[in-house]
Amino acid sequence: MRNGDVAVNNRFLRACRREPVDRVPVWFMRQAGRYDPEYRQIRETHTLLEICREPELCARVTRMPVDKLGVDAAILFSDIMVPVGAMGMSFSLQENVGPVMDRPLRTDEDVARLHAFHPEEALPYVLETIRHLADTLPVPLIGFAGGPFTLASYMIEGGPSRDYLRTKTMMLARPDLWHALMAKLSEAMSIYLRAQIEAGASAVQIFDSWVGSLSVQAFRAHVKPYVQRMLADLAPLGAPLIYFGVHTGELLREFAEAGATVVGVDWRTPLDRARQRVGSSVALQGNLDPVCLFAPPEALQREVEAVLRLGAESPGYIFNLGHGVKPTTDLAQLQRVVEWVHAFEPHSPAV
């Protein structure tokens, strides 16, 4: 794989496909963000959404962790809420809070008003950023979208939530409305992800960050069919499909069954147990506790190696954190983690 004269490091894609790798690949969720002084400086003059809307700047921000940390994949700089705006719901991203809707979604009319969007027309800047990156990055680019449960939760609650009370209540009291909402969200995100892959993203991750708040039975009944449909729509494109949420230890088998080719794992579930749950036909990604990055280097190294030993036991493993990099993380700690992961002898060396 090459971009012009640049050879693309493809160990991330090889691991997604469970092929032998020379080194364990590593990237970090939220690898572009506030821990980086250069990012904070850009944020002094641009809001997050302004960065997303300027392809050149957005591509630069996406690339920063590749150059500074030496990670094996880049993730598009954007937010799961960007396409929510394109579906007709306005929101703001509030510092240290997260997304806040101007008017939460509660009624039949609210769901009826949500509309599909054409990615090239509604979000041309996202695809332009991807096209630019796909031609210039020395590593594969990961595109992404929010998962249907997580997007629905922000829309219905109006912002972040502890218990997802209104979301789960809609699921139980108005299954018809819930299913109409899930159908709209999953279809729109599937079209959006397809456009990202067609523009040059080599893999995509569905961030269903809060889906672990559901029981296994509720996930099966109210969410899984929609995730399954999204993954089935995208599978023919051939790009690895990563599905991730926190607190999802009990759901991991469901994720593999739904058709994810890579299952993201948070730090609560040891990777050998995750492997037992998902079987041998998918790759695993995870799962260092992001708080370990605040430990002294020696303690951090022990934690990284413990994760690697469990993860690299079987083919198809990508090192990551169990959730996003925290904003006060020291950049040097992330650099060390990448070095240690790359120094580790993987299960089966490349042939």
Ligand code: CP3
């Ligand atoms: O991973 C990356 O480097 C790519 C960029 C990315 C962002 N958001 C940029 C961002 C990605 C992949 C996301 C996804 C996202 N957004 C998720 C799923 C991942 C997860 O963490 O579970 C969720 C739940 C959101 C919604 C959201 N947007 C939250 C919870 C926040 C944090 C609020 C805060 O201030 O702490 C945001 C804002 C946001 N999106 C930031 C970044 C870098 C915060 C920093 C900023 O405002 O510059």
